[in-house]
Amino acid sequence: MATVKNYLPTIVTMGNLACGFGAIVFIINNELAYAAWLVILAMIFDGLDGQIARLTKTTIAWGAHLDTLADMITFGLVPAFLIGRLGALNAPVAVWFVCFFYTLSAAIRLAKFEFELKGSSSGSKRSKYFTGLPSTLAGGTAASLILLDSYLKTTLNIQAVSTCLPCVIFVLGILMLSKVPYVRIIDLVGSKRDPVSLLITSVLFFTLLVFFILYPSIMLALGFCVYIIIGIGKHGIFRNRAIHIT
Secondary structure, three states: OOOHHHHHHHHHHHHHHHHHHHHHHHHHOOOHHHHHHHHHHHHHHHHHHHHHHHHHOOOOOOHHHHHHHHHHHHHHHHHHHHHHHHOHHHOHHHHHHHHHHHHHHHHHHHHHHHHHHHHOOOOOOOOOEEEOOOHHHHHHHHHHHHHHHHHHHHHOOOOHHHHHHHHHHHHHHHHHHOOOEEEOHHHHHHOOOOHHHHHHHHHHHHHHHHHHHHOHHHHHHHHHHHHHHHHHHHHHHHHHHHHHHO
16 A cells, blocks of 8 residues: 555645646736746756655656646646747737647657656666757746746836747757757756865856846746757767767
8 A cells, every 4th residue: 555655756746737737827817927937836846756756766656647747738738828828929820830839749758758768677777868858848948938028028128039939939849859968957966076076066056046046037048048058069069970980
């Protein structure tokens, strides 16, 4: 019989799903910034459920399926409706088509990930890289840009971000289906470092934390965009090396 301890990762996953549901409610009421913040909060829940499962070495049989369904709603559907609700470019049909493409890409990626997870052996070594942009980070990127758009409109009356968002979400959909390698942030943070590197990392972390507290909308969008660009850049380097070797 499963104990409460076994359900801890799944309870955290339910937090992810609750954020997705709440975000949809905010979108219906045209409170896009609040909805975007819930997507960012859901990313924390999505990262914690796996970590808790590994630390406690507990899970339930249907927990992974619930996690996939929660990710599909929060990071597959909500970002698409966030972008579509903006009504950018005065071309609603085209914009909603692009939003559907994003949702379709997220669905395909999550389905493939769950299929590969079933096929992999439990003792196999986990790769340090994701193949393609994870749906969680794609959704977080879209949400962060919604927050940046809201900040710029409020403070500087700049509309440029909302105009670019349909193109951005189309690119995010392509990246989710791509072979671009993206490093696992959890593994990067938890990797061992020498004292000097640890000191530099700590100083950089606290500096970025101060900037995040002062300008959260700007720092979130900047962080996601840098992560995506680094992955694309590494993919280009790896491909060039492979061409030179062959």
